[in-house]
Amino acid sequence: MMIVLLRNCLTKTDMTVELAEYLIGLDKHIVVDGELKDDFSLDIRYPMKFRLDLSSADDLDQNLMIDVKESEKKALKISLHHQDDNTQYGLLRVDYGGRHTNPPEISSTVPQKFHPYAGQLLDCPHIHYVVDEYKPLVWAIPLEDDNFPVKSVDAREDYIKTLQAFFRKINVKTNVRFNQQMLIK
Numbered sequence: 001m002m003i004v005l006l007r008n009c010l011t012k013t014d015m016t017v018e019l020a021e022y023l024i025g026l027d028k029h030i031v032v033d034g035e036l037k038d039d040f041s042l043d044i045r046y047p048m049k050f051r052l053d054l055s056s057a058d059d060l061d062q063n064l065m066i067d068v069k070e071s072e073k074k075a076l077k078i079s080l081h082h083q084d085d086n087t088q089y090g091l092l093r094v095d096y097g098g099r100h101t102n103p104p105e106i107s108s109t110v111p112q113k114f115h116p117y118a119g120q121l122l123d124c125p126h127i128h129y130v131v132d133e134y135k136p137l138v139w140a141i142p143l144e145d146d147n148f149p150v151k152s153v154d155a156r157e158d159y160i161k162t163l164q165a166f167f168r169k170i171n172v173k174t175n176v177r178f179n180q181q182m183l184i185k
Helices: 017-025 112-117 157-169
Strands: 002-007 029-032 035-037 039-043 049-055 063-069 076-083 088-096 126-129 139-142 175-179
Touching (some): 076 157, 112 139, 157 175
Antiparallel strands (some): 049 063, 076 088, 088 126, 126 139
């Protein structure tokens, strides 16, 4: 399971599609000891578990964190959240090996791409997005219907390409080098 967290001070009513897209779109760098890094080496061990702080030079008020974990069931979950000291707000999540049921009701704020999946159990790789007037990340679509490039994770070697794709999607600009030899159990 993988979780990416963003920290800041928001109230629940402040999370909108517009704000989520803004936060996802910010260029981000890994931060070590208060310094934005252009390059970073990351060891991936079994089971995967690590945290990385992120920040954006374009909006220094945004304190970001990546928290990566692998579940015992080998499910992989990659999430981007906006977090303050007491709460966190989901912005984007990709799930491999998990299940999700979408809300049954479709309000006027639900984009058309979600309509075929209203009330449906998604028992396949899927991606969650913010939808206005709903709790963050309660709506998802199958990865097959999204432009996220990694549609399945079949082996631990796929974790690196999945992380790279997610880092690109959330605009992590730090050049991350992965120690692949740590993937072996």
